[in-house]
Amino acid sequence: MTSAPTFAQLGEDALIARILARIPQDGTVVVGPGDDAAVTDAPGRLVSSADMLVEGEDFLDGWLDPHRLGVKAAAQNLADVRAMGARPTGLLLSLAAPGDTPASFVDGLVDGLVEEAGRAGAVVLGGDLSDARQIVIAVTALGSLPAQSAPLTRNAARPGHTVWLGGRTGWAAAGLDALFAGAEVVETPAAEAGEIPAAEAARLPAAAAPDALLATAIEAQRAPRPAYEAVDALREALDGQPAALIDLSDGLGSDAGRLARASGVDLDLDSAALDALADDLVPVAHRVRALEEAAEADTDEPVADAASQEESAARARARRWVLTGGEDHGFLATVPEGVHPIGWRLVGRVRPVSTVPSVLIDGVPVGDSGFVAVDPDGGFRHFSGSGE
Amino acid sequence: MTSAPTFAQLGEDALIARILARIPQDGTVVVGPGDDAAVTDAPGRLVSSADMLVEGEDFLDGWLDPHRLGVKAAAQNLADVRAMGARPTGLLLSLAAPGDTPASFVDGLVDGLVEEAGRAGAVVLGGDLSDARQIVIAVTALGSLPAQSAPLTRNAARPGHTVWLGGRTGWAAAGLDALFAGAEVVETPAAEAGEIPAAEAARLPAAAAPDALLATAIEAQRAPRPAYEAVDALREALDGQPAALIDLSDGLGSDAGRLARASGVDLDLDSAALDALADDLVPVAHRVRALEEAAEADTDEPVADAASQEESAARARARRWVLTGGEDHGFLATVPEGVHPIGWRLVGRVRPVSTVPSVLIDGVPVGDSGFVAVDPDGGFRHFSGSGE
Numbered sequence: 001m002t003s004a005p006t007f008a009q010l011g012e013d014a015l016i017a018r019i020l021a022r023i024p025q026d027g028t029v030v031v032g033p034g035d036d037a038a039v040t041d042a043p044g045r046l047v048s049s050a051d052m053l054v055e056g057e058d059f060l061d062g063w064l065d066p067h068r069l070g071v072k073a074a075a076q077n078l079a080d081v082r083a084m085g086a087r088p089t090g091l092l093l094s095l096a097a098p099g100d101t102p103a104s105f106v107d108g109l110v111d112g113l114v115e116e117a118g119r120a121g122a123v124v125l126g127g128d129l130s131d132a133r134q135i136v137i138a139v140t141a142l143g144s145l146p147a148q149s150a151p152l153t154r155n156a157a158r159p160g161h162t163v164w165l166g167g168r169t170g171w172a173a174a175g176l177d178a179l180f181a182g183a184e185v186v187e188t189p190a191a192e193a194g195e196i197p198a199a200e201a202a203r204l205p206a207a208a209a210p211d212a213l214l215a216t217a218i219e220a221q222r223a224p225r226p227a228y229e230a231v232d233a234l235r236e237a238l239d240g241q242p243a244a245l246i247d248l249s250d251g252l253g254s255d256a257g258r259l260a261r262a263s264g265v266d267l268d269l270d271s272a273a274l275d276a277l278a279d280d281l282v283p284v285a286h287r288v289r290a291l292e293e294a295a296e297a298d299t300d301e302p303v304a305d306a307a308s309q310e311e312s313a314a315r316a317r318a319r320r321w322v323l324t325g326g327e328d329h330g331f332l333a334t335v336p337e338g339v340h341p342i343g344w345r346l347v348g349r350v351r352p353v354s355t356v357p358s359v360l361i362d363g364v365p366v367g368d369s370g371f372v373a374v375d376p377d378g379g380f381r382h383f384s385g386s387g388e
Numbered sequence: 389m390t391s392a393p394t395f396a397q398l399g400e401d402a403l404i405a406r407i408l409a410r411i412p413q414d415g416t417v418v419v420g421p422g423d424d425a426a427v428t429d430a431p432g433r434l435v436s437s438a439d440m441l442v443e444g445e446d447f448l449d450g451w452l453d454p455h456r457l458g459v460k461a462a463a464q465n466l467a468d469v470r471a472m473g474a475r476p477t478g479l480l481l482s483l484a485a486p487g488d489t490p491a492s493f494v495d496g497l498v499d500g501l502v503e504e505a506g507r508a509g510a511v512v513l514g515g516d517l518s519d520a521r522q523i524v525i526a527v528t529a530l531g532s533l534p535a536q537s538a539p540l541t542r543n544a545a546r547p548g549h550t551v552w553l554g555g556r557t558g559w560a561a562a563g564l565d566a567l568f569a570g571a572e573v574v575e576t577p578a579a580e581a582g583e584i585p586a587a588e589a590a591r592l593p594a595a596a597a598p599d600a601l602l603a604t605a606i607e608a609q610r611a612p613r614p615a616y617e618a619v620d621a622l623r624e625a626l627d628g629q630p631a632a633l634i635d636l637s638d639g640l641g642s643d644a645g646r647l648a649r650a651s652g653v654d655l656d657l658d659s660a661a662l663d664a665l666a667d668d669l670v671p672v673a674h675r676v677r678a679l680e681e682a683a684e685a686d687t688d689e690p691v692a693d694a695a696s697q698e699e700s701a702a703r704a705r706a707r708r709w710v711l712t713g714g715e716d717h718g719f720l721a722t723v724p725e726g727v728h729p730i731g732w733r734l735v736g737r738v739r740p741v742s743t744v745p746s747v748l749i750d751g752v753p754v755g756d757s758g759f760v761a762v763d764p765d766g767g768f769r770h771f772s773g774s775g776e
Contacts, residue, residue: 012770030433031539035650036471036635037437037531039539045418046434049425050480050528052518083424092438094482094526099771128526130440131770138482138516138526140438143425151419151427247424262423382400382519383487 007106008099012129015106022110023124028089038125040142042089047143047151049080055135057382063179066105068223069137070112076249077141078120079226079329083247085152085235086143088122088228093139096132109137112223120228152234152245152333157263161244161334163348164341166230168220169252169277170318173325174284175221177317178214181291185218210283217284226329230343234333237341244334250326253359253366259332260357267334268360269348271371277345278318285314285321319372395494396487400517403494410498411512416477426513428530430477435531435539437468443523445770451567454493456611457525458500464637465529466508467614467717471635473540473623474531476510476616481527484520497525500611508616540622540633540721545651549632549722551736552729554618556608557640557665558706561713562672563609565705566602569679573606598671605672614717618731622721625729632722638714641747641754647720648745655722656748657736659759662710665733669706670699677702707760 007015016034025032031039053059053073064072074091081088091113095106114124122141145151179185226247234243246259252269260267289310334350335341351360361369395403404422413420419427441447441461452460462479469476479501483494502512510529533539567573614635622631634647640657648655677698722738723729739748749757 007771010771015771031472031541035539035541035543036468036633037435037474037529039472039474039533040434040436041535042430042434046428046430046477046530047425048428048478048480048513048528048530050482050514050526051516052482052484052526054484054518054520056521057519080424084419084427086425086427089434090436092436092528094438094440094528096440096442096524096526125436126438128439129770130442130524131445132442132524133444133522134520136484136518136520136524136526138438138440138484138524140436140480140482140528141425142434142436142530145427147429151423153419153423155423245424382517383395383398383403 005103006099007097007101007103010103015103015129018103019106019110019127022107023114026123029123029125033124033126038090040090040125042142042144044147045145045149045151047081047084047086047145048140049077050138050140051077051080053137063185064222066108067112070109071116071223071225073137073139074113074116075224075226075329077139078116078122078228079247079249081141081143082120082226082228082231083152083245083331084143084145085231085245086145088117088120088141088143090122090125090142091117091139092125093127093137094130095127096130096136098133098135099131101135113139119225150242152243154244154246154259155262156242157244157259157265157267157334157350159265159350159352160337161350162337162346163267163269163350164333164335164344165277165330165347166234166333166341166344167227167330168328169248169330170281170321170325170328171217171220172224172327173321174281174288175217175219178218178284178288178291179221181288182295183214183218183288183291210287213280213284214287217281220328224327224329227331230331230341233343234335234341237339238335241336241339243336243339246332248326248328248330248332251324252332253323254326256332256359259334260359264353264357266351266353266358266360267348268351268363271362271369273345273347274319274322274361274371277322278315281318281321282314285317286310289314316373323372393491394487395485395489395491398491403491403517406491407494407498407515410495411502414511417511417513421512421514426478428478428513430530430532432535433533433537435469435472435474435533436528437465438526438528439465439468441525451573452610454496455500458497459504459611459613461525461527462501462504463612463614463717464715465527466504466510466616467635467637469529469531470508470614470616470619471540471633471719472531472533473619473633474533476505476508476529476531478510478513478530479505479527480513481515481525482518483515484518484524486521486523487519489523501527507613538630540631542632542634542647543650544630545632545647545653545655545722545738547653547738547740548725549738550725550727550734551655551657551738552721552723552732553665553718553735554622554721554729554732555615555718556716557636557718558669558709558713558716559605559608560612560715561709562669562676563605563607566606566672566676566679567609569676570683571602571606571676571679598675601668601672602675605669608716612715612717615719618719618729621731622723622729625727626723629724629727631724631727634720636714636716636718636720639712640720641711642714644720644747647722648747652741652745654739654741654746654748655736656739656751659750659757661733661735662707662749662759665710666703666706669709670702673702673705674698704761711760
């Protein structure tokens with residue numbers, strides 16, 4: 001046995017034993033990992049969602065330590081359960097990986113899963129291991145809603161509702177651009193980085209700490225920490241009134257479009273509110289541009305833009321991140337007039353559909369609004385295809 | 389749009405719409421696929437299990453049509469839920485596949501999942517799609533147990549219990565050997581093939597229909613149809629008494645060993661009972677050997693064995709399938725004296741542990757029993773490693 005055994009060297013049974021030793025259980029778990037299936041006491045309605053991370057597709061080797069990968073895999077699933085208004089209870093992990101993967105990979109991955117599950121009030125219940133040519137992490141998140149309690153679905157937006165954002169949008173996309181531009185990955189422990197609440201990080205004074213903002217964006221991409229608690233604030237403000245809710249996994253414009261189509265309404269976003277969201281990202285856009293210029297300087301003569309051009313380009317990029325950037329797992333809600341969820345930002349209003357259910361900015365289609373130059377529905381998709 | 393579009397040509401949104409159109413819902417589903425998460429009315433305790441199928445590892449392209457792959461992916465997960473004594477309620481599918489996969493692949497896969505879920509009383513609740521270099525099918529099965537009802541775990545075997553087999557063992561392994569030997573895959577529709585109950589197929593007169601037995605073995609490998617109803621018969625016979633239960637996914641010897649270790653007992657199998665199970669597989673072993681000889685004849689001069697040698701080799705192979713063959717998803721139970729579950733076969737007895745918890749045959753360690761020449765614990769494992 002070497003000091004760094006691989007999956008193939010350890011074997012399935014020893015790997016599973018190693019994983020089980022890292023998974024704490026709580027009082028709701030009747031049978032934890034290690035039997036044919038897990039058994040939990042889960043009163044009320046069952047909420048379930050599945051989501052994958054694939055190496056080379058959803059993450060690149062080198063950007064993500066196993067711990068952050070575990071956090072990210074957990075977060076994207078827990079946010080889906082939270083986005084039904086439910087309380088997450090458990091996670092199941094299916095991991096396929098090449099035989100030469102170091103066994104320490106599962107240690108970090110499971111620790112990240114356990115940690116982020118704990119932040120959302122859930123535990124890791126079980127899973128499966130398999131051999132594969134690339135790493136595939138498939139997670140299922142489970143949650144519960146009180147019996148007879150209505151879930152917060154995406155088809156419940158009604159004209160007259162106001163539109164609110166809980167958590168962040170655009171930060172993970174900014175982090176992705178920064179990583180593509182060659183930004184240095186700061187190796188703070190993920191657990192420590194995770195202790196900065198999303199809301200607080202977004203409130204950092206922009207001018208004072210562009211590097212801190214850049215680091216926040218990169219961390220948002222590597223290990224998103226959804227504002228799970230925002231859904232509690234929403235439910236409290238609603239006090240039983242109906243509302244629509246969706247997890248922002250593919251981008252604000254794209255997911256707002258899904259909500260609009262599911263509800264048969266127009267969703268009218270406010271440009272000033274979007275620009276307020278973009279404000280914090282403008283310094284990040286400047287830093288990313290500087291990184292790109294430094295990289296280009298290796299091959300080409302850098303062309304210095306005029307300061308006003310640079311400012312306008314950074315603003316345009318920040319707006320694009322806000323409107324089309326996915327993977328932050330913020331929450332978008334529409335609520336009846338008079339409901340003001342604490343900690344959420346008012347970003348628009350639901351209107352009766354004019355032609356087909358659409359996302360508008362200041363009352364006009366996004367493409368005509370002059371707010372961004374790109375397709376607002378251009379959020380992330382697997383298989384880019386043309387549809388049918 | 390061509391007549392056979394690929395995943396990449398259709399795109400994620402159109403593929404998801406195509407999948408959703410194939411998934412029927414039932415009255416327990418509050419929110420079906422298409423929102424952030426599914427919501428179901430699931431009274432009692434929650435049972436959950438996750439299991440993967442990986443192309444090239446768990447199945448080879450060409451052996452399995454997408455429909456049977458769906459059946460197999462569903463069956464291995466539903467059997468895990470059933471093996472806790474629970475009633476399956478839902479499945480979630482995470483599918484990673486290359487962009488050049490034909491879109492018709494998901495049609496068959498989802499139809500197979502839906503069909504086998506229905507056979508077990510469950511529905512398909514949701515899932516996720518991603519791009520990958522090889523096909524990875526990760527399924528989570530959910531189920532429910534009445535509140536306060538004790539699950540049937542693998543750690544509940546007690547000395548004096550009798551040991552019973554529900555469903556089959558060895559057939560899927562026989563089918564795998566037949567496929568490796570070049571057996572022709574009979575392209576009956578999976579749905580039709582699935583209509584032959586496992587118990588009935590196993591009772592086919594061996595001498596009369598060796599080809600039918602071979603086809604049954606191949607079908608058991610391609611699209612296992614676990615005897616879910618056997619668990620109902622078990623619970624009825626138990627009438628609330630405690631029992632141990634495990635799903636036979638890796639092989640009778642291997643999974644019996646897990647049950648023995650979890651319970652701290654010896655599990656003593658009866659050689660006559662095992663040979664009765666092997667009886668039906670002896671004709672299959674002869675047919676597989678004939679296929680192998682035909683393949684060898686292409687390169688070498690065939691060496692005709694004496695008839696008695698052939699019979700003994702076929703018996704040895706059938707015994708090995710029974711003891712080490714996985715993927716049938718039969719059920720192994722230990723129950724208190726006097727409990728006789730209808731439709732199950734009595735195959736042994738639980739004894740106090742003598743040295744370390746072990747599987748015995750006729751009271752002696754399997755290796756000394758002369759029953760098989762191979763490691764009885766040599767069931768299927770991902771990552772063959774040496775452990776630690």
